Amino acid sequence: MAAVTKMTRFRNEDVIPQDALFFDAGGSTYHTHTCPEGETHKWLCNSPYCSSLKTMCPDHGGEEPVKIGREPWRR
Numbered sequence: 001m002a003a004v005t006k007m008t009r010f011r012n013e014d015v016i017p018q019d020a021l022f023f024d025a026g027g028s029t030y031h032t033h034t035c036p037e038g039e040t041h042k043w044l045c046n047s048p049y050c051s052s053l054k055t056m057c058p059d060h061g062g063e064e065p066v067k068i069g070r071e072p073w074r075r
């Protein structure tokens with residue numbers, strides 16, 4: 001059974017020259033997080049609400065970045 005994955009592979013070599021994990025939060029600018037799980041790896045996201053770039057990715061049990069339009073403080 002495949003593991004549940006919340007992220008997609010980001011294949012835009014103009015932005016990052018590798019198959020990076022990418023969390024689509026609906027934003028338009030990207031930044032790179034460093035997941036400290038095991039051998040650290042980088043992952044991209046485009047949420048405008050991230051406050052730390054050293055966070056576990058959602059696939060390793062980290063919190064999902066806040067998605068545009070789903071802000072919990074706007075309910």
Ligand SMILES: [Zn+2]
Pocket residue numbers: 031033044045046047050065
């Ligand atoms: Zn982020």
Ligand SMILES: [Zn+2]
Pocket residue numbers: 035036037041056057058059060
């Ligand atoms: Zn990770």
